[in-house]
Amino acid sequence: MTGPRLGEAEIVERLVQIGWKGSRAVRLGPGDDAAFLRGGVVISTDLAVEGVHFRLDWIDAEGAGFRAAAAALSDIAAMGAKPEVLLVSLAVPPSSPELAESVQRGVASAADRVEVAIVGGDLSRTPGPVVVDVVAVGRAHAVVTRSGARPGHAVWVTGALGGAAAAVAAWSDGRSPHPAARGRFASPPNRVPVALELARKGLARSMIDISDGLVVDTGRVAKASCALLALRRELVPVHPGAEGDLKLALQGGEDYELMFTAPPGAEARIVAIGEEVQVPLTRIGSVREGEGVVVEDASGARMEVGCGGFDHFADGPAE
Amino acid sequence: MTGPRLGEAEIVERLVQIGWKGSRAVRLGPGDDAAFLRGGVVISTDLAVEGVHFRLDWIDAEGAGFRAAAAALSDIAAMGAKPEVLLVSLAVPPSSPELAESVQRGVASAADRVEVAIVGGDLSRTPGPVVVDVVAVGRAHAVVTRSGARPGHAVWVTGALGGAAAAVAAWSDGRSPHPAARGRFASPPNRVPVALELARKGLARSMIDISDGLVVDTGRVAKASCALLALRRELVPVHPGAEGDLKLALQGGEDYELMFTAPPGAEARIVAIGEEVQVPLTRIGSVREGEGVVVEDASGARMEVGCGGFDHFADGPAE
Numbered sequence: 286m287t288g289p290r291l292g293e294a295e296i297v298e299r300l301v302q303i304g305w306k307g308s309r310a311v312r313l314g315p316g317d318d319a320a321f322l323r324g325g326v327v328i329s330t331d332l333a334v335e336g337v338h339f340r341l342d343w344i345d346a347e348g349a350g351f352r353a354a355a356a357a358l359s360d361i362a363a364m365g366a367k368p369e370v371l372l373v374s375l376a377v378p379p380s381s382p383e384l385a386e387s388v389q390r391g392v393a394s395a396a397d398r399v400e401v402a403i404v405g406g407d408l409s410r411t412p413g414p415v416v417v418d419v420v421a422v423g424r425a426h427a428v429v430t431r432s433g434a435r436p437g438h439a440v441w442v443t444g445a446l447g448g449a450a451a452a453v454a455a456w457s458d459g460r461s462p463h464p465a466a467r468g469r470f471a472s473p474p475n476r477v478p479v480a481l482e483l484a485r486k487g488l489a490r491s492m493i494d495i496s497d498g499l500v501v502d503t504g505r506v507a508k509a510s511c512a513l514l515a516l517r518r519e520l521v522p523v524h525p526g527a528e529g530d531l532k533l534a535l536q537g538g539e540d541y542e543l544m545f546t547a548p549p550g551a552e553a554r555i556v557a558i559g560e561e562v563q564v565p566l567t568r569i570g571s572v573r574e575g576e577g578v579v580v581e582d583a584s585g586a587r588m589e590v591g592c593g594g595f596d597h598f599a600d601g602p603a604e
Numbered sequence: 605m606t607g608p609r610l611g612e613a614e615i616v617e618r619l620v621q622i623g624w625k626g627s628r629a630v631r632l633g634p635g636d637d638a639a640f641l642r643g644g645v646v647i648s649t650d651l652a653v654e655g656v657h658f659r660l661d662w663i664d665a666e667g668a669g670f671r672a673a674a675a676a677l678s679d680i681a682a683m684g685a686k687p688e689v690l691l692v693s694l695a696v697p698p699s700s701p702e703l704a705e706s707v708q709r710g711v712a713s714a715a716d717r718v719e720v721a722i723v724g725g726d727l728s729r730t731p732g733p734v735v736v737d738v739v740a741v742g743r744a745h746a747v748v749t750r751s752g753a754r755p756g757h758a759v760w761v762t763g764a765l766g767g768a769a770a771a772v773a774a775w776s777d778g779r780s781p782h783p784a785a786r787g788r789f790a791s792p793p794n795r796v797p798v799a800l801e802l803a804r805k806g807l808a809r810s811m812i813d814i815s816d817g818l819v820v821d822t823g824r825v826a827k828a829s830c831a832l833l834a835l836r837r838e839l840v841p842v843h844p845g846a847e848g849d850l851k852l853a854l855q856g857g858e859d860y861e862l863m864f865t866a867p868p869g870a871e872a873r874i875v876a877i878g879e880e881v882q883v884p885l886t887r888i889g890s891v892r893e894g895e896g897v898v899v900e901d902a903s904g905a906r907m908e909v910g911c912g913g914f915d916h917f918a919d920g921p922a923e
Contacts, residue, residue, distance in 0.1 A: 296701050297727055300692070303705060304712045304722025310688035310743075311723055320723035322689060322741065324643045330739055332693040332726040369629035370641060373619075374651040374693075374737045382615050386622060393623045403623025404630055404639035407651040408616055413732020418693045420649055420739050422641065424629075 335414035350391025357421035365484025366423035376411035433491035434510035447527030450537020466526025513575030648679035654733035669710025676740035684803025685742035695730035752810035753829035766846030769856020785845025832894030
C-alpha cells in the first residue's frame with residue numbers, strides 16, 4: 286500500500302463521484318439513507334458479509350438474513366417512507382446450499398414484520414464467505430432527509446443504544462454476551478411504524494439510521510444540515526445489554542435505531558406517538574448554530590468523542 | 605450431503621416459496637427477468653462473484669463491473685422497460701480498496717451507455733472474493749413477460765450467440781480465447797434500445813434475457829407460456845468468437861442477448877427496427893401448440909439438446 290489507508294467514507298465518496306450524475310428520474314441522489322426517485326420511489330441496498338457484518342458462530346444463518354433485512358428496512362424508515370418490497374441477492378458456498386434457504390427465511394421474517402414481500406433477487410455459489418445483499422424499495426410523497434436539522438430543533442432518538450455493540454465486543458473478546466445484548470444483535474427492532482408516523486405528522490424534520498454509531502451518524506446530519514447538534518450525555522438511553530457503557534451507546538452502532546430532529550413545541554406529540562406505537566422516544570439534545578456534533582454534560586462541559594464509529598471497511602466486528 | 609445435489613433453479617424456486625406473497629404493491633412478482641411494481645417500476649438485481657462469474661486474470665475489475673451492470677440492465681431490457689437508475693453493492697478485500705473504484709468505473713461505463721445514473725449502493729470489505737451486486741430500476745407502462753408466446757408467433761433472437769461461452773471455455777482450458785470471443789465476454793452488447801423499440805411497437809409479445817443459454821431460457825418462456833418453442837438449428841446466429849460451434853450458441857449463455865416472440869406478419873417491421881438501431885435480429889424458429897423447447901433441422905429432425913445450460917450454482921465457468 287502506498288499512501289494512507291482509506292476509510293469507508295472516503296471510498297464511498299469516490300464511488301459516488303464515479304457513478305453519480307444528475308438525472309430527471311432522480312429527486313434525491315446519493316448521500317442520504319436511500320435514494321428518492323420520481324414517482325415517490327425510495328430505494329436502498331444493504332450488503333452483509335460473513336466475517337465482517339456477522340459470524341455464523343455468533344448468530345445462525347436465519348439471524349444473519351433477519352439482520353440484513355432489518356438494515357435495509359431501517360434505511361427506508363429513516364427516509365420516512367413505507368417499505369413495500371425487498372429483493373435478496375445471496376452468495377453461499379456450494380457445499381451448503383441449504384444456507385440460502387435459512388438466510389432467506391430470516392429475510393422473510395423481517396419482511397413479514399412490516400408486511401413486505403420479497404419480489405426477486407439473485408443466487409450464486411461462492412468460494413468465499415456468505416454474502417447477503419438486501420434491496421429495499423419503499424414509497425413516500427416526500428422524504429425526510431439528513432439536511433433538515435435547524436437551530437432550535439430538538440434531537441431525538443428511538444429506543445436504546447449500545448446493546449448490539451456490546452454483543453459484538455463480547456464475542457470479539459471471546460466472552461459470552463449479556464443475553465439482552467445478544468438479543469439486541471440477533472433481533473434488531475422494527476422502527477418503520479414510528480418513523481412513518483413521525484414523518485406523516487411532520488414532526489421528524491431530519492432523520493437518519495444510526496447504525497454506524499450515534500455520534501458518527503449525528504455528524505452526518507450536522508454536516509448535511511450545516512448545523513451543530515449538541516447531545517446531552519446523561520440523556521442518551523443506554524440499552525440494558527450495554528450495562529451502562531455510554532461509549533458503546535455513543536459510538537457502537539449496529540442497533541438500527543433512528544435519530545431525528547423535531548421543531549420546538551413538538552415534544553408532547555412525539556411522546557404521544559411513542560406511547561401509541563410503543564417505542565421509547567427520547568430527547569437527547571438540541572440543534573444550534575454552528576457545525577458538527579458535540580456531547581456535553583448538564584454543565585455544558587464537552588466530552589471528547591473522537592471520530593470513532595463503525596467503519597465496515599476499516600474495522601468491522603470480525604476478522 | 606444427503607440427497608441429490610440441488611441446482612440453481614431448484615434452490616431459487618424454494619427461495620421464492622419462502623419470500624413471496626401477494627402484495628398490492630406488486631403487479632408481477634418473482635419468476636420473470638424482473639419484478640414489476642405499481643407505478644410502473646421494474647426492478648432486478650444481479651450478483652457477480654469473483655471466481656464464479658468472472659476471474660480477475662480473465663478481465664480486469666473495470667470489466668467485471670461493466671459485465672455486472674450489463675447483466676442487470678439486460679434484465680430490465682428483457683421486460684421492455686427503460687432503465688433509469690442503478691445501485692451497486694461492492695465487497696472488496698481490505699488490501700485492495702482501489703478495486704472498488706475500478707469496479708464502479710466499469711459499472712458507470714455500462715450505465716453511461718444507456719444514460720443511467722448510479723444513485724446508491726453499499727460497500728464492505730470481505731475476507732473472500734470480490735462481489736458485485738447491481739440493482740437496476742426501470743420504468744414501463746406495461747411489461748413484456750415470459751408468458752406471452754402464442755402458437756403462430758415467430759421466435760427471434762438479438763445479435764449472435766456463443767461468443768462469451770467460447771471465451772470462458774478457452775480460459776477454463778488454459779487457452780487464449782479467440783479475440784472476438786474475448787471481446788464478447790469483456791464487453792457485452794447493449795440491447796436496451798432495440799428491446800424498448802420492439803416493446804413499444806407491440807412486436808415483442810414475450811421476451812427473455814438468454815444469459816443462461818438459449819435453450820434453457822427459451823424453455824423458461826415455453827413453460828411460462830404453456831407453448832412449444834421450436835428452434836431451427838441452421839438459423840441460430842453463431843458469434844464469430846464461437847468459431848462455428850453451434851453447441852456454444854445453443855447452450856453457452858453469458859452473451860446478454862434477448863430472445864423474443866412476435867406475432868405473424870411482423871417480420872418486415874422487426875427487420876426495419878433492427879436496421880434502424882443497428883442490431884441484427886434473426887428469426888430462429890416458431891411457436892406451436894405443445895410444451896417445451898425443441899431444436900430441429902430443416903427436415904424437422906430433432907436434435908438432442910439435453911438440459912444443459914449455465915447454472916451459476918452448480919457449474920460456473922471457474923472454480
